[in-house]
Amino acid sequence: MTNIYDIYCTLFSRYGMQHWWPAETPFEMMVGAILTQNTSWSNVELALRNFGSTPTPDLILSLSEEKLGEIIRPSGYYNQKARRLKNLSRWFKLYNCDAELVKSENPGKIRAELLALDGIGFETADSIMLYAFGKPYFVIDTYTKRLFNRLGFKIPEKYDDIRLFFERRLPYRDALFNEFHALIVIHAKSYCRKSPLCLECPLKLKCAYYNVFCRQKVKSL
DNA sequence: CGCCAGGGCCATA
DNA sequence: TATGGCCATGGC
Numbered sequence: 001m002t003n004i005y006d007i008y009c010t011l012f013s014r015y016g017m018q019h020w021w022p023a024e025t026p027f028e029m030m031v032g033a034i035l036t037q038n039t040s041w042s043n044v045e046l047a048l049r050n051f052g053s054t055p056t057p058d059l060i061l062s063l064s065e066e067k068l069g070e071i072i073r074p075s076g077y078y079n080q081k082a083r084r085l086k087n088l089s090r091w092f093k094l095y096n097c098d099a100e101l102v103k104s105e106n107p108g109k110i111r112a113e114l115l116a117l118d119g120i121g122f123e124t125a126d127s128i129m130l131y132a133f134g135k136p137y138f139v140i141d142t143y144t145k146r147l148f149n150r151l152g153f154k155i156p157e158k159y160d161d162i163r164l165f166f167e168r169r170l171p172y173r174d175a176l177f178n179e180f181h182a183l184i185v186i187h188a189k190s191y192c193r194k195s196p197l198c199l200e201c202p203l204k205l206k207c208a209y210y211n212v213f214c215r216q217k218v219k220s221l
Numbered sequence: 222c223g224c225c226a227g228g229g230c231c232a233t234a
Numbered sequence: 235t236a237t238g239g240c241c242a243t244g245g246c
Contacts, residue, residue, distance in 0.1 A: 033227085036227050038225090038227085039228085039243075039244095040245075042226090042244075043226080043244055044227090046243090046244080074244070075242090075243070077240095078243080080230085081241095118230080119229070121229050123227080123228065123229090141228085142226090142228085144227095188227085225245095226244095226245095228241105229240105230240085
């Protein structure tokens, strides 16, 4: 367990291909990215289900904020998330709701546009870049920081510094970034929270301690 | 019952 | 720049 890529290989051999992000369309992926902000995915599924069919920008913009909030209510923070979904929808319509058109643009420009939207920060922007548009941005979330701190890596503090830390140490491929982030989340969910001892933990983490760390802020690690 | 989840924004110092 | 408060539901 000496480098970042080794961690990826270990997780991949244990959990296999994850085929993320769970969504039918790029736009539904983006909607999920906003709904899952500080929210469990099970709640996001309830909210997505309430749309009836896969959501579109026109549908979201046609609904009142109150009506949209009612639909996404199970995902929590529904007032601000309703506004955020409308911001996202307006942006996607600038590209004719065409993911292929977005992909053909300069990725740095697209990312900057997403970050400029109210309600989309670094993690949400990079999730969208990677999982909706297939661009190689490594997503940094709380699981990633916790796991690699726990593994003893000295990772930077600022978001983009952490992102570059990972991107420089891995083959620069969107498919690998895609799989790796999914594996980190799956690993965190399957072992490090639910199982008290993690006897089968592929990373040999002592999760009795990990659970203690989980109760602290990341920066205190 | 309390904790927390695949964050982000804003006010304050 | 760096903390702290706020948003809010559902599962355990």
